[in-house]
Amino acid sequence: MNSPTAQIAFDELLTSDTLSALMRSTWTWDDRALRRDLAILLVDIDAARSASSDEDPTAVDTLRARAHSSAARFVAAVLGPKLIADTGNQLRPHFLNEAIDPARFDRAAAASFADVRAHASQYVADQTRELDYPAESTWMNLVAQDGVQGLGAAMRGYGNALSASPFYGNIGLAWQTLRAVIGDRTAADDYADRIANGSIKGALAVAEQTGSWDPAMVKTRATNVENGWQITGIKQFVPAAEGADVYFVIARSTAGPSLFAVDGSAPGVTVTPLEVADPSRPLAQIEFSDAPATLLGTEGAGGRLMLRVIDLATTALAAEQVGLIEKAMSMLVAHSKDLVDAPALESRLAGVALDHVAAAALWRRALAEDAAGSPDASTAAAAAHVGCSAAAVRAATAAAELLGPDEATEALLLRALSGSLLFGGPALSHERLLERLGL
Template identity: 75%
Template sequence: MNSPTAQVAFDELLTADTLSALMRSTWTWDDRALRRDLAILLVDLDAVRAAAPDQNTAQVDTLRARAHASAARFVAAVLGPKLVADTGNPLRPSFLAEAVDPARFERAAATSFADARKAASEYVTEHTRELDYPAETEWLGLVASDGAKGLSRAMRGYGNSSSASPFFGSIGLAWQTLRAVIGDSTIADEYAEGLLSGRLSATLAAAEQTGSWDPAMVKTRVTETAEGWQITGIKQFVPATEGADVYLVIARSTAGPSLFAVPSSAPGLSVTHLDVIDPTRQLAQLELSSTPATLLGTEGAGGRLMLRAIDLATTALAAEQVGVIEKAMSLLARRSADLTDAPTSETRVAEVTLDHVAAAALWRRALAEDAAGSAGSSAAAAAAHVGCSAAAVRAATAAAELLGPSDETDAILRRALSGSLLFGGPALSHERLLERLGI
């Protein structure tokens, strides 16, 4: 079973369609714990497949063997008693050999991880020594000249520097949302041009009490009066409000969720800064009471726009999270003499290299899928958010653990945590991925 041919055969079975069909065949498709396990497994498999074309390294081999071991355990959990005894499940024969012996993959993972561990220090040095992060003064120019690709370059530097700039809120959220406006986008285009020129600053107010970006959860109401549109409601977890000239607000009309522009000076608008764990990512609550607003795009198209906006936002955030991992690696390289308990430290650093390989692969795939206009771009963005969020938290935690408390380790850990939870946290992000895959 450890032959390359057998590994490829097993890997080909591990698709969203086949694994969800297996769950349906055992009536476990709505088991929330198994659904979360499925989402994590699919992300792990995606990371290996995205990295494999460019790399044949101990890190990729370890990630592949670990993903296959997780898959074997997942299949056994789904089949349950139908694995123990053949009662006619049509998919049991396809998975039987792997499900009863996950240890074969664990052995393969241990072997390749031993190689990754030996090469960890070299990997960290190689992947941090020559990285060129653009200066903050160049970020807008990168977006203006190279769109989403330029934005990702800027966001990678934004994460690596733990910048407190409103760049993500104004460009990663507001500008990208404006460019995705559905329907007449004349006013939206004018705002977008103002943001890229630096004449304006804006942010997006989409989430409410739950933190979810589900259009069905939008409770903020908007009504059309003789004087124009007026919004009433509360928006929470709104970034980059300090100095914002315009707030882009998702509110519900009789036609459904819609996008509106609200000037920061509008009457009936109040902004309350929230107590946050990450001082570099300020969040606020917006309260609107019959606040005048301008409709952007088509009334009722805000639901589709929210789905598109979060795909764009999480792809940009994935670049930030890769930058955070690289900051963790650079701290580990720079302060390697401070590390104690060498065997344990080598193991933890090797785990960080695995996280970097996986996160970078997921981010680049999401960026490429979106640039190509692929039908799978939404799923790729959702997978990048799940995988890069978890990887950034693990890498930042490892740096804080190995190097001890400091301003630098505290900053990257808080940035990693805030990014991983910004769009609702794992409970929502895993379901978002499965929804994008039609599961």
């Protein structure tokens, strides 16, 4: 097995800059499969580094060893024949020892995972027993009192309860967008205050046919007319659209993407509920046909706003996904006596426990980086979205496999899937992370 010094040296090489340089040195940078593998690897490394060893040191050891094992295989795939024969690649010597023997990390991962498996039932039981989720009636107060931190606590409970309320669309999306408006904030702040005090409900309409939040993909048009603005276009995948008093719409003016407010009862607005796989997350299509609108903030600043809001939105969603993992754990604990294959159960519980440790670490890091105004906040949010989405789906799948099929496990799995795909799915979220890293 590697010495601790060797492991530290290898870990220090596992940065976005070094790994991307390695890909560029072998002409694999444009390989979409390897780019996706790079994004996943960077999230796994981030989770291992962010997790607190004080909470569960064996879980952190397993996460780290698994990340190192994946890194060794990734490096081998990138180097290809240059790994087995020295043809002058300058980065090869730095990775050689680890890349030719990933089994050393597999052995370390297996040993630490055995420890995780031995006390997985206790970890899961302790976590589910100690958690105390705020009641839905207090969610708005939490946001009013503690802002984004309060929103995180509420969203964790929102996910654990599998709530179908419009809270995420109204607060996690619309309210957070208004608080992030660039330029004159007078009208935006007024709308935000009214949402916070419950006098109106809002919905944010950004995505169109592709589901992407890329500013370049905004086709909905905003036209400056004599009496203000008019919006024409179709928005899709809009949460909390039905019954909203105001729609906050990203539309393209001559200056670029901009944010507009459209009254829910305005002429030229047609809301059509979409058929959805997950009934707890209703989505709608909104068609605007010369609908009267009000510009919020600076015209043309909508592109920058979209980049900021997707970070805020996915961090709030990560809190929901942590709550979903905890829901899966509580289900497994409640029905553990009904499961006859104890060794298989222990392994699956251990996997869910690892997902919980990793997802909670990624979510907390995203919250902390944003609160500190860190330049890494956007990267942390993108990593949390990738990691928490995958972890929630795995945990929900484990519960459905072991306890289902039934309505409860199906509802949990559908909720995890819908959250993981809401902002475009892995194909977009992995590239979003690499873009945030400047790659």
